[in-house]
Every structure is written in structure tokens, then in C-alpha cells.
Amino acid sequence: MPVINMAALRATLSPGQRLIGLDVGTRVIGVALSDVGLMLASPYGGIRRGKLAANAAEIAAIARAQDAGGLVVGLPLSMDGTLGPAAQAARDWARALSDAAALPAALWDERLSSAAVNRFLIGADITRKRRAAVVDQMAAAYILQGALDAPAAAPG
Secondary structure, X not given: XXXXXXXXXXXXXXXXXXXXXXXXXXXXXXXXXXOOOOOOEEEEEEEEOOOHHHHXXXXXXXXXXXXXXXXXXXXXXXOOOOOOHHHHHHHHHHHHHHHHHOOOEEEEEOOOHHHHHHHHHHHXXXXXXXXXXXXXXXXXXXXXXXXXXXXXXXXX
């Protein structure tokens, strides 16, 4: 499946379907879910990053259980907004995941998402151990919330 923009992704959803947000790290994939009204993103959990087929099966199972109709995958653009090697790898992974999980996907700028989440958690006086346990899923929610809050015409 091709990776599409957010407006097109929203158009593919049936009424009441959710979106899954993903923050793809080297060891953990943070997972977040939108509400059925596509207004609010919430942390859902984390998946240990492994073989694409296994990760796709886990994400597809979450989609079936939660009636999610699409994916929003974090795109790690360079600070100047250009596509570097990490962004190209994320784009290729999102395309392969979309095909393997049979779910449409959109990419969303994730610059500084983990840093923003960590600052919030430090400000909330969360221990380092607890931060490590939740940062990936909270970063996924941060990315998904940004995509949900964007104007419908914004590119994704």
C-alpha cells in the first residue's frame, strides 16, 4: 500500500474507526490510539521491535481488537526539515508495514517528540526507570495528537 497524507488517511476510515500512532525506535515501537472521534490520542503500549512480519502481525491484531483503520507513523526529519537516512528508513519501513498489516499509513513529523515527552515527564517528577517504561508510547501519542490536531489540508 502506498503511504498517503493525513487527509487521504482520514478519508479511508469508516465512521467510528480509530487511528494507531507509532513511534518507531531501534528497540521499541511505541503505540498510541486515537478515540473514535479522532480528537484525542492516548498511549497504548509498546512492542519490542523485531522482524517486520512479527511486528506487522502484532499491529494488525491491535487494529482488529480496537477497530483501527489506519496508521500514523512518526517521520524523523532532520532539524532543517529535510529527509535524511533515518527518515528514508522510516518511510520504507512504514510502506512495508502498511503492506504487511494491510492498513493504510501516513507519515507525521516526529522531530523532538521524545525530547518533549521526556521534558514533560521530568517536570512531573517521574523517575528515570518509569520514564524509560512509558516514553515510547507517550511519544507515539504525541505524534498521533499532532496529526489529529492538524488542519485537514495539511500535508502528512
